[in-house]
Amino acid sequence: MKSPEINSLFEKNYKKIFRLALKMLKNYEDAEDATQNIMQLAYENLDSFRWEAKFSTWLYRIALNHIYSYSNKRKKQQKNVSKLNYSFPDSGNPEKRIYTEELFKKLDEIIEDLPPKQKEIFLLRYYSNLTFKKIAKILQKKVGTVKSSYFFAMKKIKESFKKKDLLDFEEQL
Amino acid sequence: MKCIKDKELMDYFNDELNKTRKKEIAAHLDGCKKCREKFREWQAIFSLTKDYVEKDKEDMQIPDFNMSKLKTISDETAEDSSFSLMRYWIKPAIAVAAVVILSLTFLFFPAKKDNLPSNDNFLVLQDDFMETTVTQVDSINIAYLEEALLQEIYSDDELRKQVLSGEFRDYYDIIMDDMRYNELEDSDLELLEKELNKLKTS
Numbered sequence: 001m002k003s004p005e006i007n008s009l010f011e012k013n014y015k016k017i018f019r020l021a022l023k024m025l026k027n028y029e030d031a032e033d034a035t036q037n038i039m040q041l042a043y044e045n046l047d048s049f050r051w052e053a054k055f056s057t058w059l060y061r062i063a064l065n066h067i068y069s070y071s072n073k074r075k076k077q078q079k080n081v082s083k084l085n086y087s088f089p090d091s092g093n094p095e096k097r098i099y100t101e102e103l104f105k106k107l108d109e110i111i112e113d114l115p116p117k118q119k120e121i122f123l124l125r126y127y128s129n130l131t132f133k134k135i136a137k138i139l140q141k142k143v144g145t146v147k148s149s150y151f152f153a154m155k156k157i158k159e160s161f162k163k164k165d166l167l168d169f170e171e172q173l
Numbered sequence: 174m175k176c177i178k179d180k181e182l183m184d185y186f187n188d189e190l191n192k193t194r195k196k197e198i199a200a201h202l203d204g205c206k207k208c209r210e211k212f213r214e215w216q217a218i219f220s221l222t223k224d225y226v227e228k229d230k231e232d233m234q235i236p237d238f239n240m241s242k243l244k245t246i247s248d249e250t251a252e253d254s255s256f257s258l259m260r261y262w263i264k265p266a267i268a269v270a271a272v273v274i275l276s277l278t279f280l281f282f283p284a285k286k287d288n289l290p291s292n293d294n295f296l297v298l299q300d301d302f303m304e305t306t307v308t309q310v311d312s313i314n315i316a317y318l319e320e321a322l323l324q325e326i327y328s329d330d331e332l333r334k335q336v337l338s339g340e341f342r343d344y345y346d347i348i349m350d351d352m353r354y355n356e357l358e359d360s361d362l363e364l365l366e367k368e369l370n371k372l373k374t375s
């Protein structure tokens with residue numbers, strides 16, 4: 001029914017959207033469920049997609065809307081969300097490994113605590129590998145606004161590390 | 174040259190600066206200990222973030238995606254299945270959708286700054302001046318409201334498309350912000366109750 005070009009558009013974006021869903025929902029089952037719903041929604045509503053806009057921009061809007069709805073629904077059901085765990089390979093210097101592990105956990109917490117808008121932009125930037133321009137298009141915001149939010153997110157990360165005196169890790173590693 | 178602002182250092186690490194500017198920055202760093210310190214801090218943060226994200230992505234087990242997993246809607250069931258998906262999708266997002274519908278139907282309430290408990294239902298109202306207000310309602314009222322709003326959305330093709338194309342995103346952002354700061358006054362709740370009762374009886 002739909003052309004192979006359409007198929008490749010879906011496939012090309014699947015991983016990036018899955019990563020986004022996983023980071024926002026923090027649960028594999030939910031991420032898979034949500035991503036599948038997003039693809040299904042987009043597929044069924046291709047007719048309403050206006051081709052003057054970029055397909056991926058449209059798809060990300062559906063994705064973000066859906067992920068937020070999903071997470072709201074989950075909150076209503078008061079479903080528990082398990083934290084994602086990081087597995088670290090046992091290679092190299094154990095002291096360094098524990099130290100890195102600690103930093104990553106800390107960073108994970110900071111990202112988790114970012115205000116929703118900043119977190120969203122952070123994740124779109126790092127987990128979906130999007131440019132500021134693209135993020136601005138998706139969120140229908142000015143590039144400057146998106147960059148400011150990103151700046152505040154990074155600043156928050158930096159300040160949190162500074163407060164804990166963890167900023168000199170470059171030298172310790 | 175003046176000292177380098179944090180924002181510009183961030184641009185530097187995001188490769189958003191032109192060559193000339195980068196050279197100027199490098200030159201300034203050579204001669205300014207304070208900025209060198211700042212630079213080192215940002216560098217540490219960006220490299221940690223990059224490493225973390227890389228590791229995080231590596232650890233993710235992403236299931237394979239297959240187009241054939243997507244259900245094609247046959248003519249017979251077309252209406253039914255898109256309806257149920259629509260319903261599933263819009264229902265949790267009701268606070269977002271409510272903005273537009275309610276701007277036609279409801280009165281608007283003044284906002285008050287304070288904290289809200291996070292596990293309640295909220296109703297978001299927006300008036301013609303794009304002033305947004307978040308209102309707390311109990312679950313029974315919200316169920317009535319949802320039903321009324323959903324019916325309106327289902328019956329309106331244009332609205333459905335708007336919801337899908339993400340035109341409610343901006344409202345959502347405002348809601349997220351407002352939720353933290355707004356609390357309803359008793360008089361607002363009374364007004365809301367009145368409106369909800371009107372809705373129930375109509």
Ligand SMILES: [Zn+2]
Pocket residue numbers: 175176177201205206207208209
């Ligand atoms: Zn300086």
